[in-house]
Amino acid sequence: MATEAFTLDDLKAILLEAAGADEAVDLDGDILDTEFEALGYESLALLETGGRIERTYQISLDDDALTGAVTPRALIDVVNAQLSAATSA
Amino acid sequence: MTERRVVITGMEVLAPGGVGTKNFWSLLSEGRTATRRITFFDPSPFRSKVAAEIDFDPYEHGLGPQEIRRMDRAAQLAVVAARGAVADSGIELTELDPYRVGVTVGSAVGATMGLDQEYRVVSDGGRLDLVDHTYAPPHLYSHLVPSSFAAEVAWAVGAEGPTAVVSTGCTSGIDSVGHAIELIREGSADVMVAGSSDAPISPITMACFDAIKATTPRHDAPECASRPFDGTRNGFVLGEGAAIFVLEELQSAKRRRAHIYAEIAGYATRSNAYHMTGLRPDGAEMAEAITVALDEARMNVESIDYINAHGSGTKQNDRHETAAFKKSLGEHAYRTPVSSIKSMVGHSLGAIGSIEIAASALAMEYNVVPPTANLHTPDPECDLDYVPLTARSQRTDAVLTVGSGFGGFQSAMVLARPERSAA
Amino acid sequence: MxxxxxxxxxxxxxxxxxxxxxxxxxxxxxxxxxxxxxxxxxxxxxxxxxxxxxxxxxxxxxxxxxxxxxxxxxxxxxxxxxxxxxxxxxxxxxxxxxxxxxxxxxxxxxxxxxxxxxxxxxxxxxxxxxxxxxxxxxxxxxxxxxxxxxxxxxxxxxxxxxxxxxxxxxxxxxxxxxxxxxxxxxxxxxxxxxxxxxxxxxxxxxxxxxxxxxxxxxxxxxxxxxxxxxxxxxxxxxxxxxxxxxRGARVYGEIAGYGATFDPRPGSGRGPGLRRAIEIALADAAVEPSQVDVVFADAAAVPDLDRIEAEAITAVFGARGVPVTAPKTMTGRLYSGGAPLDLAAALLAMTDGLIPPTVHIQPSPEYELDLVLDEPRAAPVRTALVLARGHGGFNSAVVVRAAGQDAA
Missing domain, CATH: 3.40.47.10 (Thiolase/Chalcone synthase)
Incomplete structure (x- = not known):
């Protein structure tokens, strides 16, 4: 199922659509463990991003899981956990 | 130069659970709540399923069939409240120069309910991008421009002076009254019929607040859903309503021996210039608004007997506001009762500021501080005296009421007895 | 003061x-x-x-x-x-x-x-x-x-x-x-x-x-x-x-006067409020009608509303008593953006000594207005009046005045 997993590129595409990008930040750099706040995304941008992920992948992200995921890596993990739960269900 | 001072001589409140000022005050002073599972539409697809709805029959309140057809619900509430306020004040507006009587109506979201319903029709359930004009009702323009609310109120009371809608998100209800007092003080009007109205309980509003998780997902016990300052709070409960006042210059109010509820002694608004929906935890800009409003009233912080809080019941707001009270009032913040009536009537966006001004004036009228309902679990970050559950009798001569709105608006108003500074 | x-x-x-x-x-x-x-x-x-x-x-x-x-x-x-x-x-x-x-x-x-x-x-x-x-x-x-x-x-x-x-x-x-x-x-x-x-x-x-x-x-x-x-x-x-x-700023002009009224409810028998709004704005600016160099009209292009506006202007300034223009004939009505754009035009008219034109129209002789038509009119502009009306009966008027020549 690895090909269907939610990747950093998927996340970046959704982030750009949902909230653009801060001019001072290079999203193509090594950002996996950089906190969203440092990347210029505040909670509103992440709510919009979360909503778009939910609609695109037809999953539901728990409130606490979403607010707890403060880096791209953490958010990607949350999404992939949901995706695999959905496929195994 | 004699300074023109502005007093409230009439009011009418239409709030959930309290249609009419008297019923509204009964609800507050008894600590009852008017939040319930939404009945206006099926709330089951939504994250938040509760709201504070008014049981409002426009016919019962004297509106005619054509008035009802052309007005959005929020405009209907505004007109009924305006007529009630004028009657309560005992003022004979027909005896005044109509150019000296103005109107301001606050509204955050205008004719949202009407727009939502009519869009659904002209787009045939969202199917048509090029929406069908042949299905548009003849008065859709009045929904497009919420200035129609002020026009309707001006027609209802016969005002021909400065007239406008003030729309600053959730501080609209304070800023509308603030705008009106500035017009009287500067001499542009002698009487203002001013207040605010919003009727936002519609699918589009519920959906947008769902998307930012601003409204509470708690719906097991709707009557306990709004929990400002409580440790378990997790969002606000949407409401609706209107409150309209008759505002007059103090001397002319005295001349006609009007009943004076309170003087609006100070008002200020500031912006946080930070975020459209977010708040910095320090509350600095709200604190600044409070300080400026007190300065304008020439009152010191110790004179404030009660703080009518914005208290929306979001994690962020209640913390922000508590910090603002401490920053502006210092130690006095700990000695002053603070309460949020949103625990009982919900958050009616642009209307609530005026409804809270009414609650503040009534607290002075009856020397009773309304409680914060549903406050059972303390929050270490909210450590002031929030008057939990039960109203409190106490001498109340001056009240601070505040609001905070999307867009970063922070407003503060000070109500006091006019005789306080007779010296 | x-x-x-x-x-x-x-x-x-x-x-x-x-x-x-x-x-x-x-x-x-x-x-x-x-x-x-x-x-x-x-x-x-x-x-x-x-x-x-x-x-x-x-x-x-x-x-x-x-x-x-x-x-x-x-x-x-x-x-x-x-x-x-x-x-x-x-x-x-x-x-x-x-x-x-x-x-x-x-x-x-x-x-x-x-x-x-x-x-x-x-x-x-x-x-x-x-x-x-x-x-x-x-x-x-x-x-x-x-x-x-x-x-x-x-x-x-x-x-x-x-x-x-x-x-x-x-x-x-x-x-x-x-x-x-x-x-x-x-x-x-x-x-x-x-x-x-x-x-x-x-x-x-x-x-x-x-x-x-x-x-x-x-x-x-x-x-x-x-x-x-x-x-x-x-x-x-x-x-x-x-x-x-x-700070030595360049000044386009002063917001010198403002007046606002609201029309009476339909059927009341009372007259519209635009004239009064103009009078309040002029009084607020301490300006006599004769000192006004141009009026930027609301220009509704609805016959009844045009008549009301023309009557208000002639009542205050006299028949053909002041140049009137509506450059919004080139932009359409911009709702709340319209009057600020007229204010900008009025301030620029002061700077250049040029009243911008109203285009496309053949003025009806019924209105006794000195409309500036088709071509800009060179004229010293020191005081301008801008009018705007909103649906339902809102009338507002602003007087702008050139900054004193020695202001800088």
């Missing part, structure tokens, strides 16, 4: 010119921005012409972070505010945060943004509604976004009174400066040229259904048949005159 309040910066987004210079040269040349609607296919609607702002690419002017959360009107307002601040030579970062405010007008909010979210709500379901819908469409959004972008923490506000709102906002901005705020960003930008906004505007019964761009919007003409709606507006930087002088 009240402090005088001056305009030190202009930012314009108009259908006949994006940018102040472009707008002003087009306006003096009589060049119109009215054409067939391009933002959607208008062929199914009875009205098909609009004044659309040409060539505005938001990405060229704003950070990408702001794009997903803004309606077109907000994007144009943010850009116009940037231009106005630059024009004024103000760097907001250098002024105390609480000394600057933002007071704008809005007529109908971010209607296109709202349309898109309503479509998602009703066609796809509530989960498809954007997080930004909680503010992107509402009436306060431009003031909020401008204050955030520029770090302005002073008193801000928003007034809504349809087309009159643009003047009411400027008056409220002046009020805040008189109470001690040093600088206020004011004016308005509106844009609701989207199918949903179009259908709502159609119900006013005041849209012209002509398909000829030069015959569609004809105020004071016997063939007046309603207006062409437009988008855009102007953002103005208002400052305390003393503070502006201290």
């Amino acid at each position: 009240s402090a005088s309040v001056v305009v030190t910066g202009l930012g314009v987004a108009a259908p006949n010119g994006l940018g102040t210079k472009e707008f002003w040269s087009a306006t003096c040349e009589g060049s119109s921005g009215i054409g067939r609607v391009t933002r959607f296919d208008p062929s199914g609607y009875p009205a098909r012409l609009a004044g659309e702002v040409p060539g505005f690419v938001a990405e060229d002017h704003l950070p990408s972070r702001l794009i997903p959360q803004t309606d077109r009107m907000t994007r144009m307002a943010l850009a116009a505010a940037d231009w106005a601040l630059a024009d004024a030579g103000v760097d907001p970062g250098e002024l105390p945060e609480f000394s600057m405010g933002v007071v704008t007008a809005s007529s109908s909010g971010g209607f296109e943004f709202g349309q898109n979210e309503l479509r998602k709500l009703w066609s796809l379901g509530s989960h498809h509604v954007s997080a930004y819908q909680s503010f992107a469409w509402f009436y306060a959004v431009n003031s909020g976004q401008i204050s955030i972008r520029n770090g302005m923490k002073g008193p801000s506000g928003v007034v809504v009174s349809d087309q009159a709102g643009g003047l009411d906002a400027v008056a409220q901005a002046r009020r805040q400066i008189r109470k001690g705020t040093r600088l206020v960003v004011s004016g308005a930008v509106d844009a609701s040229i989207c199918p949903w906004g179009w259908v709502a505007q159609l119900t006013s019964g005041r849209l012209s259904t002509s398909e000829e761009p030069d015959r569609a919007y004809l105020p004071f003409d016997r063939d007046a048949r309603g207006h062409v709606p437009g988008e855009g507006g102007a953002i103005l930087i208002l400052e305390d005159a003393e503070a502006a002088r201290e």
Whole structure:
């Protein structure tokens, strides 16, 4: 199922659509463990991003899981956990 | 130069659970709540399923069939409240120069309910991008421009002076009254019929607040859903309503021996210039608004007997506001009762500021501080005296009421007895 | 004694010119921005012409972070505010945060943004509604976004009174400066040229259904048949005159007087309130009618409303007693953005000694107005009156006056 997993590129595409990008930040750099706040995304941008992920992948992200995921890596993990739960269900 | 001072001589409140000022005050002073599972539409697809709805029959309140057809619900509430306020004040507006009587109506979201319903029709359930004009009702323009609310109120009371809608998100209800007092003080009007109205309980509003998780997902016990300052709070409960006042210059109010509820002694608004929906935890800009409003009233912080809080019941707001009270009032913040009536009537966006001004004036009228309902679990970050559950009798001569709105608006108003500074 | 309040910066987004210079040269040349609607296919609607702002690419002017959360009107307002601040030579970062405010007008909010979210709500379901819908469409959004972008923490506000709102906002901005705020960003930008906004505007019964761009919007003409709606507006930087002088700012002119009234309820038998609004504004500015060099008309292009306006102007100034113009015949009516754009034109008219023309019309002899037609008229302009009316009966008037020649 690895090909269907939610990747950093998927996340970046959704982030750009949902909230653009801060001019001072290079999203193509090594950002996996950089906190969203440092990347210029505040909670509103992440709510919009979360909503778009939910609609695109037809999953539901728990409130606490979403607010707890403060880096791209953490958010990607949350999404992939949901995706695999959905496929195994 | 004699300074023109502005007093409230009439009011009418239409709030959930309290249609009419008297019923509204009964609800507050008894600590009852008017939040319930939404009945206006099926709330089951939504994250938040509760709201504070008014049981409002426009016919019962004297509106005619054509008035009802052309007005959005929020405009209907505004007109009924305006007529009630004028009657309560005992003022004979027909005896005044109509150019000296103005109107301001606050509204955050205008004719949202009407727009939502009519869009659904002209787009045939969202199917048509090029929406069908042949299905548009003849008065859709009045929904497009919420200035129609002020026009309707001006027609209802016969005002021909400065007239406008003030729309600053959730501080609209304070800023509308603030705008009106500035017009009287500067001499542009002698009487203002001013207040605010919003009727936002519609699918589009519920959906947008769902998307930012601003409204509470708690719906097991709707009557306990709004929990400002409580440790378990997790969002606000949407409401609706209107409150309209008759505002007059103090001397002319005295001349006609009007009943004076309170003087609006100070008002200020500031912006946080930070975020459209977010708040910095320090509350600095709200604190600044409070300080400026007190300065304008020439009152010191110790004179404030009660703080009518914005208290929306979001994690962020209640913390922000508590910090603002401490920053502006210092130690006095700990000695002053603070309460949020949103625990009982919900958050009616642009209307609530005026409804809270009414609650503040009534607290002075009856020397009773309304409680914060549903406050059972303390929050270490909210450590002031929030008057939990039960109203409190106490001498109340001056009240601070505040609001905070999307867009970063922070407003503060000070109500006091006019005789306080007779010296 | 009240402090005088001056305009030190202009930012314009108009259908006949994006940018102040472009707008002003087009306006003096009589060049119109009215054409067939391009933002959607208008062929199914009875009205098909609009004044659309040409060539505005938001990405060229704003950070990408702001794009997903803004309606077109907000994007144009943010850009116009940037231009106005630059024009004024103000760097907001250098002024105390609480000394600057933002007071704008809005007529109908971010209607296109709202349309898109309503479509998602009703066609796809509530989960498809954007997080930004909680503010992107509402009436306060431009003031909020401008204050955030520029770090302005002073008193801000928003007034809504349809087309009159643009003047009411400027008056409220002046009020805040008189109470001690040093600088206020004011004016308005509106844009609701989207199918949903179009259908709502159609119900006013005041849209012209002509398909000829030069015959569609004809105020004071016997063939007046309603207006062409437009988008855009102007953002103005208002400052305390003393503070502006201290920093050596270039001053376009002073906001010298303001008056507002509301028409009596239909059927009351009382006359309309526009004349009174003009008289209040002149008295507020301590200006005699004979001192007014030009009137920028509201120019509804609805026969009854044109008559009311012509009568109010002649009642105050006498028959053909003052030059009258309506450069909005080149842009359409921009709702709350219209009057701030007229204020910008009035201030530029002062600077250049040139009254911009009214185009396309054959004035009806019924109106005893000295209309400036087709060509700009060279004339010293030291005092100008701008009129604006909103649907339902809002009447507002602002007097602008040239800054004293020795002001700098």
